[in-house]
Structures are given as structure tokens and as C-alpha cells.
Amino acid sequence: MDLIDLRLFLHVAEQGSITAGAERSHMTLASASARVRALEDALGTPLLVRDRRGAQPTPAGQTLARHAQQVLAQLGQLHEAMAEHTEGPRAHLRLWANTSAATVHLPPLLARFLAAHPGYTLDMQERPSAAIADALRQRQAELGVPSDAADVAGLECAPLRPDPLVLIVPRSHALAGVRRMSLADALVHAFLGLHEASALQAMVTAQARRCQPGWDYRMRLGSLEAVSRMVALGAGVAVVPRAVAEREARASGLRRVPLTDGWAARTLLLAAPSFGALPPATARLAKFLIDATSGAVAPARR
Known part of the structure; x- marks a missing residue:
């Protein structure tokens, strides 16, 4: 076990995937998988549960990740302290x-x-x-x-x-003149959003499905800017941070509708x-x- 192994395992645990952990560690998937298996063999216990969704740490893996974080943090402190004696x-x-x-x-x-x-x-x-x-x-x-x-x-x-969340709609949309509304009332309209990996979208999706089980997006895109542009072109509506809505409104004429839901404030x-x-x-x-x-x-x- 070495520092490369510890960093790799921490990346895998954080990303929930050996593939993503290998990318963050700048390794090939084959090399990362071999290192993880060698770690498990050396420690004598499974460290990950592998399934179709990725890889999640076992209780032993959680312990390793916790201690790896501490070791790497202490190493970072050591490097910082020693650097002050050399290059700043x-x-x-x-x-x-x-x-x-x-x-x-x-x-x-x-x-x-x-x-x-x-x-x-x-x-x-x-x-x-x-x-x-x-x-x-x-x-x-x-x-x-x-x-x-x-x-x-x-x-x-x-x-x-x-960092309040707001609903954005095209300037000609039926909701453009609404002063405020709940997410539940907006779900009758087609929604655009980010991909499932987005933390923001996961939260909005969970709130929407509490109101309407089985609800889903009309389209998912890779960035808040892309979502805003597609909304401006009339493809649907979306929930975004107010700061994004204000920035994009200046260029595209989007309309912002404050949400009355407590989680949005x-x-x-x-x-x-x-x-x-x-x-x-x-x-x-x-x-x-x-x-x-x-x-x-x-x-x-x-």
C-alpha cells in the first residue's frame, strides 16, 4: 500500500465509480482496478461493493477512506510547512x-x-x-x-x-407575467434540466417527484447556460439559481418567476x-x- 493507492481509493470512494476514480487519478481503468484488487488482497477484506451503478465502499472501505483522507491531509500540511523553507x-x-x-x-x-x-x-x-x-x-x-x-x-x-432558486420561462410564455408560484403548479409545463450527475438537478428532481411520482424532464443538457438558452428558444421551462437567471436574462430576455417553496429559498x-x-x-x-x-x-x- 502506498500514497498512490490511498489517493486512488479516495477518488473511487468519492466518485462512486472505479472508472471515474481512475480518471481523477490519471490512470487507465485496468491499472486502477488492479491496484484496488491488490489493496483488497493486502488488507484481507473487500473494500468495495460493485454493481451496475458503480462501486460503493464497504464498512472496511469507509474506514480506509477516512484514514486515507487523514494521512493525505497530514502529508499536505507537511509539504506546506516545508515549502515555506524553500520556495514559499x-x-x-x-x-x-x-x-x-x-x-x-x-x-x-x-x-x-x-x-x-x-x-x-x-x-x-x-x-x-x-x-x-x-x-x-x-x-x-x-x-x-x-x-x-x-x-x-x-x-x-x-x-x-x-442563493434562491427561481423558475425561468421564455418572455412569451404563459407564465411570464406570473408574480410567483409553487413548483407543483409549474409541473404541467415541459421542463428542461441538467444531467443526473448534477447536485442541483438531483435536488429539483426529488422535489418534483414528491409532487408528481414518475415525473421527468423533456430534455437534459450539460450546463446551466445551455439550459437557459434552450428555455429562451421556447423548448420548456427550468429551475435555476437566481444568479444564473439574472445573468442569462440580460442576453436572452428570459423571465424569472420566484418559487414559493421553502426549499427554494x-x-x-x-x-x-x-x-x-x-x-x-x-x-x-x-x-x-x-x-x-x-x-x-x-x-x-x-
Whole structure:
């Protein structure tokens, strides 16, 4: 067992797939599969349950993933401490974020942070808010940006900025003049959305199917921008973050309809098991994000 094995297994556990884990580790599928089998042989126990949906860690695999995260985090802290004696601060940061944060709110902030810290690299993973909170509690991640709709019990949190979801419709659509409505009332119209891997779309889909079992999309696309363009062309309606709707409306004339559902009135949170226990580089990132968004929402909470 070596550090390459630990990183690979952590990637597989996070992605839920040996194929995706191999891609993140820059390995061929055959090489990654062989390394995982060798790990299982060396440890004397199955680490993954493999099925048609991918690969999920067994209880032993969860234990390995938890300790692998700790070992790699400690190694990162060691590299950062030693780099200060040579070329200046260096660190590799890992941040988990929901769809809205990863695609809309965080990119300009992270670009500023990385420009101010040229020795830092960053791996941002898009995940559902509930999965982010679970990973933080299990110490599989150090820092995350979920919405306040997730159960963040046991985590230290600071609010970053409001992130409400809205319905977008073409300017000539029958709903274009509606002041506000519930998702349930909108489901009679054809919906567009992102692919199933999207954290945002998984949440919207779950809410829609609570209202109408068996409900599905007319079309799925690869980005919020593509969804917005197709809505503007009259292919259907969609639920997107308000920030996306405002940006796309300027170019395409989309109309925004606020949703009355409680789950749509979201706030993005910065979350960690403990801000005080973060490695120095991760703590700098956390402080930067909190300072950069200060005043956007109410004071921090646990």
C-alpha cells in the first residue's frame, strides 16, 4: 500500500465509480482496478461493493477512506510547512461545493484567491449539499459549500450569500407575467434540466417527484447556460439559481418567476468540522471566502 493507492481509493470512494476514480487519478481503468484488487488482497477484506451503478465502499472501505483522507491531509500540511523553507507557501486544497456554488458563485472568488497565492492548487468537486455535509462529518472532506437546506448538525458553518432558486420561462410564455408560484403548479409545463450527475438537478428532481411520482424532464443538457438558452428558444421551462437567471436574462430576455417553496429559498454556507482545526492553507481559503462575502447575509452560526 502506498500514497498512490490511498489517493486512488479516495477518488473511487468519492466518485462512486472505479472508472471515474481512475480518471481523477490519471490512470487507465485496468491499472486502477488492479491496484484496488491488490489493496483488497493486502488488507484481507473487500473494500468495495460493485454493481451496475458503480462501486460503493464497504464498512472496511469507509474506514480506509477516512484514514486515507487523514494521512493525505497530514502529508499536505507537511509539504506546506516545508515549502515555506524553500520556495514559499505551497499547498493543494480540496473544496466540495454544490452546483450553484461550483458553477456560479465560487469561480470569481477562487480566481482571486489563487492569484494571491501562486503556490496553491485547488481541486473543487461538485456534490449534493447533503453529501457535502456527510463527508465533512466523516472527515472525508475539510471544507465545503452546501446550502442551508442540508442537515449541518455537528459542523461549524458561516453563511456566504443568498442563493434562491427561481423558475425561468421564455418572455412569451404563459407564465411570464406570473408574480410567483409553487413548483407543483409549474409541473404541467415541459421542463428542461441538467444531467443526473448534477447536485442541483438531483435536488429539483426529488422535489418534483414528491409532487408528481414518475415525473421527468423533456430534455437534459450539460450546463446551466445551455439550459437557459434552450428555455429562451421556447423548448420548456427550468429551475435555476437566481444568479444564473439574472445573468442569462440580460442576453436572452428570459423571465424569472420566484418559487414559493421553502426549499427554494436557500443560503449558501461555508462548512467545516471545525474552522479552528483546519490546516493553515485551508484556513486561509475559509477566511478569504468569509471576508469576501461578509455582509451578504446574517452573521455566522454553528
